[in-house]
Amino acid sequence: MASHITRAQHSGLPGSTFKSPLTRTTNAAIIGRNRDLACPRGESRPQGKSCDEYPLATSKEGLSAGGQRRTFPGCSIPRVPSRTGAKGASACMISTSDQNYQGGMNSSFYKAERMLDGDPYRVLIGD
Template identity: 60%
Template sequence: MAQASGLPGATFANPLVRTTRLLTIARNREFACGDAPSIPDKSCDEYPIATSKNGLSAGGTRRSFDGCDLPNIPSGTGPTGASICMIPAAENSSQGGTNTQFFRAERVLLDDPFRVVTTN
């Protein structure tokens, strides 16, 4: 849904860009999910991922979608900003580990472009 709304990362022409800067990562998470509600067994997931330079610290606004348990966050479109959604906490944690393994295995370093594609 996030990419379909116009956010980058799915194509070679419009990739995400890796950051390893802790301040940028923390700001991406805080700006996107800092005021997320506390829902048992769920956590706030942001896209573009926090470890990209394309996150909310780069500008734009937040958007969400029906079914994301964030009724006060409007939907939206465009190439900047971030999409947020409340998802199962275990799934969110697992995906974070998968991202870390990918960055290490593929040696995706600071300022390297990368894509996020769905396998459904």
């Protein structure tokens, strides 16, 4: 998961700096559309893997905001190229347990920091 987010940010997607943060959305329609566009439901998934999208589906910068879908080598998503640019979303297959953990961490972060719809935030990968 960390590798996916790092590669997505290095490809130009927002969220790693104060100048280019992600923006929280609580709109269920936007969240669902972000997920459906980045990780279509009918797409096959390797056993034990789940499709991870970046920017997060709970951000206004997800794929519903425009741009194209992208992925990276080793992400197990065929026929989707690597791309660069600030618009779009990246998808990568990661372990289901990592995906579930990330979802719980995101929810805890939003609650602990009292993140409201429209609040900016960054996603940092570190030690």
